[in-house]
Structure formats: structure tokens, C-alpha cells
Amino acid sequence: MAFLVGLVLGIVVGVALIVGFARYENARSKLRSELAETIAALARMTVEDSRKILPPQYYPSWVVFSQRQKLSSLSPLTWLNSHLTKIWPYVNEAASELIKASVEPILEQYRPVILASLKFSKFTLGTVAPQFTGVSIIEDGGSGVTMELEMNWDGNPSIVLDIKTLIGVALPVQVKDIGFTGVFRLIFKPLVDEFPGFGAVSYSLRQKKKLDFTLKVVGGDISAIPGLADAIEGSIRDAVEDSITWPVRKVVPILPGDYSDLELKPVGILEVKLVQAKELTNKDIIGKSDPYAVLYVRPLRDRMKTSKTINNDLNPIWNEHFEFIVEDESTQHLVVKVYDSEGLMASELIGCAHIRLSELEPGKVKDVWLKLVKDLEVQRDNKNRGSVHLELLYYPFGMETVFTNPFVRNDPLTSLEKILKSLANGIECTGNGNEVTQKKRDVIIRGVLSVTVISGEDLPAADFTGKSDPYAVLIMKKSETKCRTRVVNNTLNPVWNQTFDFVVEDGLHDMLMVEIWDHDTFGKDYLGRCILTLTRVILEGEYEECYELDGAKSGSLRMFLKWLPQPIYRADS
Secondary structure, three states: OHHHHHHHHHHHHHHHHHHHHHHHHHHHHHHHHHHHHHHHHHHHOOHHHHHHHOOHHHOOOOOOOOOOEEOOOOOHHHHHHHHHHHHHHHHHHHHHHHHHHHHHHHHHHOOOOOEEEEEEEEEEOOOOOOEEEEEEEEEOOOOOEEEEEEEEEEOOOEEEEEEEEOOOOEEEEEEEEEEEEEEEEEEEOOEOOOOOOEOEEEEEEEEEEEEEEEEEEOOOOHHHOOOHHHHHHHHHHHHHHHHOEOOOOEEEEOOOOOOHHHOOOOOEEEEEEEEEEEOOOOOOOOOOOOEEEEEEOOOOHHHOEEOOOOOOOOOOEEEEEEEEEEOOOOOOEEEEEEEEOOOOOOOEEEEEEEEEHHHOOOOOOEEEEEEOEOOOOOOOOOOOOOEEEEEEEEEEOOOOOOOOOOOOOOOOOOHHHHHHHHHOOOEEEEOOOOEEEEOEOOEEEEEEEEEEEEEEEOOOOOOOOOOOOEEEEEEEOOOOOEEEOOOOOOOOOOEEEEEEEEEEOOHHHOEEEEEEEEEEOOEEEEEEEEEEEOHHHHHHOEEEEEEEOEOOOOOEEEEEEEEEEEEEEOOEO
16 A cells, blocks of 8 residues: 555656656746847947946947948858958969069168168968958948958968078069958948949058067078068068058049048148157177167158167266157157167167057157067066156147147248248259259257256165165256255255256257265265157146156155246248
8 A cells, every 4th residue: 555655656656747847948948048139139229229228328438339240151241251362362463463563662662771682582471371361341421432441461472582692692582471461441432423433442451459470481490680670671671561561651543533531641740859769678799788779750760860869878968959740649659768778780679669659649759668578469577678768749730720839830931941941942052053952941949958956855865874865966968067966965855956057058858867865975876867859848837846856765755946038030041
């Protein structure tokens, strides 16, 4: 009897479990179906649908709506990729000669000085077609349409460079293992009523995400000539960077018309003062590095600026002024590369840095220290290579009524100067008027600089008592005029409140050096210094600032500067 009861109960419980499990699976299946329908509906939503459901003010800070669409299996560009693969042999044959003819002159512009010639002896694009992986459309207020195409190319081209060095050595160098990822920008502008709907198309490389390649001497080793591989690789990268990378663009007219407004044009001037560098890496075995700097916005040979070389110094002071043309302040940047001069041998790179021009406020001086790194492309360099001190002023064209550029003459031109200006910029007649010589018109700003040394804070301790007896020495670099504050005994936070006046003959090219010393009965100890250019005080008239001490573990110096201008202008040869 007990067995029968147990059997019946077991059967009932088993059936109940089976029924319960079946209902649970049905409910779960229904839930998954509803969830799938919801996900499918979300996938069909557009950005506008989401904005209707949730107002922008309720979006989390990490939500970003990208207009770039990744390609699906039914995308028109997938169709394009498949057909491009099929017709690529014909594209390769037609495009190779065209690219070779157009790129060869560009390479010549970027040819390293150690080479006598740099040409292609062979150029084919190979058998692997590029693939488009993304597309976005940007409307330009009705006047044009911009399309951005993301492209990948791991090609197998056959490219051989015919290289001749200055010493007469000829080397065939093969460019291998090319890998490229970038975003190309196509601008269809202006929009017209005629077929095909736009007057011209402009193309440019909007963003270069990756460019990898290797160099190999055919039948030899490229490392046999020191510095050759780096020079050629740098030339190729510079050519790609500047010949087609935005804001540079190529304009192809489709319909007859004047499209000069689409060409790249200057929009302003960047004034750069290369002040100094500190704690540079020593590249020499004996002695110290001989640093110099190369600066550019575009790596064109005639637009790159080179500073003087400071021998045997890891903390060089250059105090040099350079001027650069700006075509697009929103995307361009200033590059600074510091090298160790090796005389007749190739210079060795100490480090490089860059700053985006979009970070500059027009008409306002920006004083920056930039940390030097090994490579601007790969930001994984933790080694301390030193830093470089720059003073930057961006001056847009057409803003004369708003900003005053102190580096440009603003006095009226005489009749003779107007005639000479019409001949050529910067050309002046001398002597009897038959001889024409090149002269640079420099602006000379004369005035009185008033410096109030207010106080120091957290200065380094130089005495056994943990204190110092600090005083400050002020030096105008050009005139070498010196002034000295009084000594404040037994403190790391001295208060001086002393004012000194300096007659300055050339304010834009002079600088103030303030050194802090510890006074001792039988000598003195150096505590640190700060170096100031006069551009800011000339522009602003007066300001108060706290400066950190260079060459010190701690400490800062507070000063008030005032400028009393007496501008004069002269022409220097």
C-alpha cells in the first residue's frame, strides 16, 4: 500500500514538474521573442527617433551620435568593394603611371639634403584592391555636400625608388609591406542645377590613421649608409602628410567655371618665439649635445624654420622669432623637432612635440612648455627627453580692427615704399636705384620695462638650518643690464616688493632673466631661474604673474611687469 501511494505521488509530482517546466519554457520563449522584436525596433530607430523619445538634456555625457555608417552586407559600398576588386587590374594599370607622374615631383620637394635625386624606377599598385569600410555624409548649409570614406589597404605594390646620394652612390630601394588606414574627404561644391548636380569635386586625406611600410635596398642593406633609411622614410611621410592631407585639397572641375575659392588659401599668420629648452637628453658620449630646433606648420622645405645651434648645452636659450602661414587653424598644428647637431654627419633627433592651432586664442599670446617625445604618431614614450618653451601668437587676416599684431609695421607707407612694395614683398632699392637688394623690414619697439619683484614662495633650502638667504638678480639679455634685490635672511618665502626700470631698445627680441641666489658669507648658491619674453607685456601693457623656477626642485617667483612704449621703426639689412 505504501508503495502504491509513493508511486502515485511520484507520478503526480513528475507530471507537475513536467507541466511547470513546459510553461516556464513557453514564457521564456515568449519573453525572448518580445525582446528580439524590441531590439529589432531599436535597430531601425534613427537619430531623430531617439531625439523625439529623449530630449538632449537627458543624454548622459558619454552618448555620442556618429554619422559614420559601418558597412553591412547589403551596403552599396560593399557592392562597390566587390566590383573594385574585379576591375582592380585595369585600375592598377591606368592609375600607376598617373600616380607616378604626379607623385615624383612632390617627392623631389621633400628630398633629403643628403640625396642628389629621388625618383621612381618602378611603380605599380599590386594585385590587392583597397576596401572601403565606412562612409558619412555632411551637408554644408545647402552650398555643398561632403562625403568622408574610411579606407583600408594592405597592399602588395611593386615600388622601387632610384636613389642617388651626394657622394655618387646609386641605390635601388624597394618600398614593401604597405599598410594604410585613413579617411578620405570628398567635397562636392558648388551645387548646381545641371547634371551631375555639382560644379567641382575636391578630394583630400581627412585623417591618416596608419601608414606603415618597410624599406629594403635591392641586393643590399640600407643600414650600410647611416641615417639614409630614416631620411627616406621621413621624406615619404612628409610628402603624404603635406601633399594631400587636409587642409590641402585637390580640386577637379566637373563643369566649366571659376573654382578658385575652393583652393587652399592663407587665413592668418602664426608668430612663434622659440624661447628655450631644458633637461634635453644627452646624445653625445663626450661632452653634451649641440641642440637646434626645426619648426613647421607644413613640412615644405621653404616653410620649415631652423634655429641656431647652441653648442654643448642641455638647457639652451635660443630667443628666436619665426613666422608661419596658416591655412586652416581648426586642423593644423605647429611641430617642433629638436636635434643634436653632429657636424658633417646626420643630426640625431632628441625629441619632438606639437600643439594644435585650435588651442590658441586669436590675438592673445600663449606661453607653453611642450614635453618632447620620440614619435608624434605613437604616444607610448615615457622617457624624459626634455621640454621646449614656446611663445605663440595667432593673428587672423582681416582682424586688424580687433587685434594689433606687434610684429607687423603699422606706420603709413611712404610713396617710395609703396612703389617698392608693388615690385615685390620685402624688396627695396638702394644706392642709385639701379641696384635691388633683399632687405627684411624689422619692427623695433623701444620702451621702458618696469619690473616689480614681489615675493618668492617655497624656495629650495640651501643652508644647514633648512632655510636660505635669497636674493634675485634681474638681467636683460641683449644689453646685459643687471639689477639686484636686497637679501632676505633665513626664509624660504621672501618678500621683496622692489621695482626696477630697464630701458629696452628692441622689446620683441629681448628677454628678461631672473635668477634666485642664496647669499653666504663666503659665496653664493644658485637656487633657480625664470626666463620671460616681453611680448605679453608689450601687448597687454601690464600684468602680474607667478612663475615656477627652472632648475629647482620647488619654488616660484611672483612679479609685476609694466611696459611704457616708445615705438620707433627702422630698416635693417
